[in-house]
């Protein structure tokens with residue numbers, strides 16, 4: 234599948250020096266993409282920069298990641314991976330939604346970096362990364378039940394796992410160390426609120 238993304242999404246500056254393609258509202262975007270492709274698709278999570286990734290991106294922009302092998306897990310539009318790449322990391326952007334990785338690559342191009350991509354379900358895969366970024370995925374119990382043992386295994390094998398989370402229902406904060414907290418701008422049509430705190434946590438193995 235390949236779409237003319239600028240026709241459906243608007244280039245927006247989300248952080249100083251960092252742009253992303255986003256939509257003002259989910260439902261019109263969803264309908265327009267289904268009409269363009271002529272098939273049903275899942276929710277277009279990739280049309281929004283979620284607060285968890287915004288927090289991760291702000292934290293990553295303070296770091297030197299030269300030469301670091303990073304995974305942006307469940308990347309959506311890939312903001313965390315794009316910022317990691319801008320800071321020098323070589324990044325694999327992963328999402329099981331093929332449209333998400335297309336948008337992530339379009340966002341990388343907007344910002345003058347490149348991302349490798351994968352649409353495999355990597356949960357449980359052995360690590361070939363030094364840094365794993367997990368932006369805003371603690372919203373659904375079945376996904377979290379699979380994710381937690383994998384994050385534990387990654388940390389035990391020496392990987393740094395950074396989670397960006399705005400207080401989602403299934404985030405087990407007792408399992409993580411707070412790194413930084415930010416007030417991030419939100420879009421009411423996607424987030425239900427205007428601004429909310431979003432934090433970066435370092436995962437610790439149980």
Ligand SMILES: C[S@@+](CC[C@H](N)C(=O)[O-])C[C@H]1O[C@@H](n2cnc3c(N)ncnc32)[C@H](O)[C@@H]1O
Pocket residue numbers: 278279281282283284285286287306307308309310311312327328329330333353354355356367368369370376
């Ligand atoms: C709320 S969005 C977050 C996107 C992005 N990380 C951000 O913060 O902007 C959640 C994403 O998780 C992806 N996802 C769900 N299950 C996944 C899995 N098993 N592997 C990879 N991605 C997954 C969805 O397709 C969706 O893009």
